[in-house]
Amino acid sequence: MNPLHGVRASENEGSDCMHESLGGDVSEQVENFKIQSEALSDASNTHVENKVTESLPGKHGSYYDLPATKLSELMKLGNLQTASTQSLLYVVKTILDENIEKSSANIPMRVASLLKFTMQEIEQRVSKESENMKKQGSINKSREERYQSKIRALETLTAGTTEENKIITNQLQQIKIEKARIEEEKKLEHQDMIRLLKEKENYEIQISSMKQELDLTKKTHENNFVQLKSQYKETIAELERKISSMKQELDQTNVIHENNIVELKSQHKETIAELERKIMELECLLADSLKKVKKVEELSESKYMRLKKKELGYKHFMDSHIRSIQDLRKASDSIKQDMLNTKRFYVEELNHFEIELKELVDAAQNYHTVLKENRSLYNEVQDLKGNIRVYCRVRPFLHGQHKKKTTIDYIGENGELVVANPLKQGKDTHRTFKFDKVFGPSITQEDVFRDTQPLIRSVLDGYNVCIFAYGQTGSGKTYTMTGPSSSSVEHWGVNYRALNDLFNISQSRKSYIAYEVGVQMVEIYNEQVRDLLSNGISQKRYPFVVLVLLDLRTLGIWNTTQPNGLAVPDASMHEVKSTADVLELMNIGLMSRAICATALNERSSRSHSVLTVHVQGRNLETNVVLRGNLHLVDLAGSERVDRSEVTGDRLREAQHINKSLSALGDVIFALAQKSPHVPYRNSKLTQVLQSSLGGQAKTLMFVQLNPDVESYSETVSTLKFAERVSGVELGAARSNKEGRGVRELMEQVALLKDAITRKDEEIGHLRQLKTNLPREKRITNQSRYGPPPSPRRHSLGPASQLRRTSSEQSSRIVEKLASDLDNSSDYSDKHSEAGSQQSTDELKHHQEFFRQSRLTVVNGDHNGSKELESRSPVADQILNHNDDMDLLRFEDGDDDERLSDISDSVLSMGGTETDGSNSIVEYTMFPGPPKPPPEILEKPSVSAKLRRPLQKPVLTGSSRTSLNKNSSKVSSSKKTNTGSSTTVRSSKRRQ
Numbered sequence: 001m002n003p004l005h006g007v008r009a010s011e012n013e014g015s016d017c018m019h020e021s022l023g024g025d026v027s028e029q030v031e032n033f034k035i036q037s038e039a040l041s042d043a044s045n046t047h048v049e050n051k052v053t054e055s056l057p058g059k060h061g062s063y064y065d066l067p068a069t070k071l072s073e074l075m076k077l078g079n080l081q082t083a084s085t086q087s088l089l090y091v092v093k094t095i096l097d098e099n100i101e102k103s104s105a106n107i108p109m110r111v112a113s114l115l116k117f118t119m120q121e122i123e124q125r126v127s128k129e130s131e132n133m134k135k136q137g138s139i140n141k142s143r144e145e146r147y148q149s150k151i152r153a154l155e156t157l158t159a160g161t162t163e164e165n166k167i168i169t170n171q172l173q174q175i176k177i178e179k180a181r182i183e184e185e186k187k188l189e190h191q192d193m194i195r196l197l198k199e200k201e202n203y204e205i206q207i208s209s210m211k212q213e214l215d216l217t218k219k220t221h222e223n224n225f226v227q228l229k230s231q232y233k234e235t236i237a238e239l240e241r242k243i244s245s246m247k248q249e250l251d252q253t254n255v256i257h258e259n260n261i262v263e264l265k266s267q268h269k270e271t272i273a274e275l276e277r278k279i280m281e282l283e284c285l286l287a288d289s290l291k292k293v294k295k296v297e298e299l300s301e302s303k304y305m306r307l308k309k310k311e312l313g314y315k316h317f318m319d320s321h322i323r324s325i326q327d328l329r330k331a332s333d334s335i336k337q338d339m340l341n342t343k344r345f346y347v348e349e350l351n352h353f354e355i356e357l358k359e360l361v362d363a364a365q366n367y368h369t370v371l372k373e374n375r376s377l378y379n380e381v382q383d384l385k386g387n388i389r390v391y392c393r394v395r396p397f398l399h400g401q402h403k404k405k406t407t408i409d410y411i412g413e414n415g416e417l418v419v420a421n422p423l424k425q426g427k428d429t430h431r432t433f434k435f436d437k438v439f440g441p442s443i444t445q446e447d448v449f450r451d452t453q454p455l456i457r458s459v460l461d462g463y464n465v466c467i468f469a470y471g472q473t474g475s476g477k478t479y480t481m482t483g484p485s486s487s488s489v490e491h492w493g494v495n496y497r498a499l500n501d502l503f504n505i506s507q508s509r510k511s512y513i514a515y516e517v518g519v520q521m522v523e524i525y526n527e528q529v530r531d532l533l534s535n536g537i538s539q540k541r542y543p544f545v546v547l548v549l550l551d552l553r554t555l556g557i558w559n560t561t562q563p564n565g566l567a568v569p570d571a572s573m574h575e576v577k578s579t580a581d582v583l584e585l586m587n588i589g590l591m592s593r594a595i596c597a598t599a600l601n602e603r604s605s606r607s608h609s610v611l612t613v614h615v616q617g618r619n620l621e622t623n624v625v626l627r628g629n630l631h632l633v634d635l636a637g638s639e640r641v642d643r644s645e646v647t648g649d650r651l652r653e654a655q656h657i658n659k660s661l662s663a664l665g666d667v668i669f670a671l672a673q674k675s676p677h678v679p680y681r682n683s684k685l686t687q688v689l690q691s692s693l694g695g696q697a698k699t700l701m702f703v704q705l706n707p708d709v710e711s712y713s714e715t716v717s718t719l720k721f722a723e724r725v726s727g728v729e730l731g732a733a734r735s736n737k738e739g740r741g742v743r744e745l746m747e748q749v750a751l752l753k754d755a756i757t758r759k760d761e762e763i764g765h766l767r768q769l770k771t772n773l774p775r776e777k778r779i780t781n782q783s784r785y786g787p788p789p790s791p792r793r794h795s796l797g798p799a800s801q802l803r804r805t806s807s808e809q810s811s812r813i814v815e816k817l818a819s820d821l822d823n824s825s826d827y828s829d830k831h832s833e834a835g836s837q838q839s840t841d842e843l844k845h846h847q848e849f850f851r852q853s854r855l856t857v858v859n860g861d862h863n864g865s866k867e868l869e870s871r872s873p874v875a876d877q878i879l880n881h882n883d884d885m886d887l888l889r890f891e892d893g894d895d896d897e898r899l900s901d902i903s904d905s906v907l908s909m910g911g912t913e914t915d916g917s918n919s920i921v922e923y924t925m926f927p928g929p930p931k932p933p934p935e936i937l938e939k940p941s942v943s944a945k946l947r948r949p950l951q952k953p954v955l956t957g958s959s960r961t962s963l964n965k966n967s968s969k970v971s972s973s974k975k976t977n978t979g980s981s982t983t984v985r986s987s988k989r990r991q
């Protein structure tokens with residue numbers, strides 16, 4: 001077999017296969033076909049090669065050497081025809097190579113003929129092959145055409161599919177439209193159904209009314225008919241009766257007439273005619289009556305017929321209505337069915353919704369729980385970070401202001417506040433702020449306190465807490481902190497509520513913790529600190545001294561007779577009495593506060609007021625002592641003097657207020673920036689708040705807002721300030737807690753310090769005596785500074801000596817307390833010397849404070865010297881101690897700064913208005929000082945000025961400035977009595 005045929009056959013097979021599998025991918029099939037063809041051609045080549053190997057001489061054989069017979073046999077047998085073209089070419093090549101090898105010019109005849117034969121065969125094959133190729137080409141062409149047509153068919157199919165897709169999409173669209181239309185129809189049907197139901201109801205009503213009408217008409221007609229019938233019958237009967245009577249009459253008459261006729265026939269022939277005429281007439285009458293009866297009969301008949309017709313009509317109408325009712329009933333039944341289906345559907349839907357709603361409610365509850373958790377976590381984080389908490393409160397419009405526009409746009413639950421200027425339009429008019437809480441205008445005092453209470457209660461656990469109200473004038477600071485003037489319990493502000501709460505809790509814990517509570521109230525007026533309580537009391541001339549330091553534990557056994565002769569409180573009254581006392585104190589303090597009417601607030605506070613509650617609690621079991629202080633600060637309001645329209649003294653006040661608030665702003669800025677230097681010393685206010693702003697206290701600021709649109713710019717700047725405050729991190733607050741061992745050690749340290757100080761003082765004094773001063777001067781000095789201190793602290797002597805002694809004692813106590821105060825949280829400067837020193841000093845301060853406080857009740861007679869003489873030594877000491885305490889309250893931890901500050905404080909306290917009388921009533925924890933003799937008041941500032949450089953030669957820039965500043969103040973303060981006396985002691989202490 002010719003291998004080419006084999007190839008072709010295989011190709012055909014391949015193409016058939018391809019035809020069969022044309023359903024698949026065309027290009028893939030073409031590829032398959034190529035692979036198959038290549039495989040077939042390889043197979044045919046191998047086949048030809050084999051033939052050559054079999055039929056022709058081997059590679060190593062030679063055509064030259066082949067005998068002629070073999071060659072002719074090769075040619076004859078047609079071996080060459082069966083050999084592959086490659087083999088034939090090989091033969092030609094071999095012969096030619098042999099010829100070249102042999103270098104002969106002539107090829108032997110037999111080889112030449114073989115060569116020729118082979119060449120012919122090759123030529124034939126080539127021509128055949130080209131023919132085959134041509135055929136193959138045409139086959140391929142036809143195949144290609146087929147494929148092309150197939151591809152086209154596929155393309156058409158794809159196009160068809162796209163078309164179909166389009167049609168399906170359109171159909172889908174149409175179905176959707178149809179669905180919407182059906183839904184619409186359904187809706188319409190539903191509406192129709194409702195309308196039909198209504199119509200049906202109407203029809204039913206109509207039918208029932210018509211039925212009633214019909215019944216009524218029928219009844220009426222039947223009645224009429226019956227009546228007519230009876231009438232007719234009666235008439236007929238009447239007529240018949242009449243006719244019969246007439247007939248009878250006629251008969252009778254006839255008879256009579258006949259008789260008469262007979263009788264009269266003879267008598268009256270003329271009358272016979274007359275009678276006949278009458279008879280005729282009667283007959284006519286009878287005919288008429290008969291006609292009338294007929295007519296009546298006809299009439300009643302026709303009426304009856306009409307009624308019948310009407311009845312028929314009504315019946316017809318009724319039937320049709322009944323039919324329509326039946327139809328309606330059917331329709332209503334089907335509607336009812338539909339309704340039931342719809343109802344069922346809706347019930348299912350509702351159930352579904354209920355489930356979904358439940359899930360949503362669950363999710364919402366979860367959300368709320370998570371929110372709550374988040375909030376408590378946030379609070380914990382805030383506690384740990386010690387951020388200053390900021391509560392924002394918006395006051396309502398006051399009476400007569402309700403028509404004003406508000407700047408408060410939105411108050412969120414989570415402390416968001418959006419303010420906007422309603423007078424301005426544009427996109428940047430809304431500003432959003434976020435605080436710990438925002439109280440809207442309708443929030444009550446109780447609500448505000450509820451959110452503040454936990455913080456306040458932590459004072460009883462030994463924390464220092466500061467709450468202050470900030471905001472422009474008239475925005476409600478005093479309202480929040482104190483409440484409106486002459487307020488009822490309901491309107492009590494944070495101050496009253498806090499005190500009440502602290503007392504109540506301390507009472508409830510008295511079985512295991514002994515609490516001691518003290519109250520102090522001062523105001524910062526024109527950069528001077530004034531004791532509000534003693535001031536208020538001296539003005540009011542209170543006849544007795546009120547207990548300020550209330551040892552709640554010992555209240556129950558407080559049964560000593562008071563010097564003023566007041567009844568000892570009844571045991572059941574203690575708690576109330578003590579709370580009430582303290583509340584009365586606060587009222588006195590508030591009354592003494594500088595208040596004045598301005599254009600913005602008719603009771604504008606012109607000072608910053610600070611109410612401090614000191615609490616010391618001792619655990620009766622463990623003896624662990626907790627000490628906490630609560631500062632409640634009502635700042636004076638910032639004001640634009642052009643708006644408050646103040647002049648003269650009020651203007652001066654406003655300038656001081658604004659200056660101190662701006663100093664507060666600087667401190668806040670420095671704290672927020674974590675700046676290494678915080679300028680606490682720039683105002684009294686910042687000194688007062690220092691322990692709360694920079695220490696380990698828990699601090700809360702109420703930022704107060706006036707919603708009035710005219711205050712928009714103040715509101716925004718207030719809010720910006722508050723935002724900055726809320727960013728201040730103080731660090732986690734620490735409880736002031738001590739065990740007994742530590743306390744005892746600290747007591748020892750304090751005593752040792754005391755002893756050292758006393759020794760120092762003595763040495764200093766002796767040194768002074770040794771100087772070259774003239775004798776008189778030495779004497780003067782001696783009289784000024786008094787003899788060396790006695791080792792006995794509470795000794796009594798004659799009045800003049802007593803003053804000196806008490807002055808020395810005071811000075812010692814001042815010394816001690818000053819250092820205590822450095823680190824205690826009341827108004828002290830902890831800036832540079834916190835740490836280990838703090839607890840010792842705090843302890844000392846508190847010990848002194850509470851030790852002295854037990855001896856509080858002193859008669860307040862108006863004679864100063866008498867008063868002094870009659871005092872108990874400890875009471876005397878309290879007076880001196882308190883005197884000094886007042887002046888040292890705002891000292892700094894740093895010696896130099898402290899020194900300058902003392903002078904500064906002296907100046908401030910110079911403003912205290914308690915000096916006017918000797919009958920000062922010791923009313924507060926740090927009551928106003930007794931008036932020292934004038935000669936003692938003169939010197940101190942000079943010595944303070946001179947000695948300071950000796951103590952600490954290297955001064956910092958700031959302290960130097962402060963020193964110079966304060967020195968000048970000191971010299972100017974020579975005229976201020978109280979201040980000077982304190983400065984003597986202060987400067988002595990520094991020596």
Ligand SMILES: Nc1ncnc2c1ncn2[C@@H]1O[C@H](COP(=O)(O)OP(=O)(O)OP(=O)(O)O)[C@@H](O)[C@H]1O
Nearest residue numbers: 395473474475476477478479484601604605636637
């Ligand atoms: N929450 C409130 N509800 C009702 N009245 C309020 C509220 N807050 C403030 N007021 C009223 O607004 C007025 C001004 O309030 P308040 O005197 O407390 O302001 P202030 O900020 O302390 O002002 P200043 O800084 O001038 O002392 C008062 O008449 C007060 O009673």
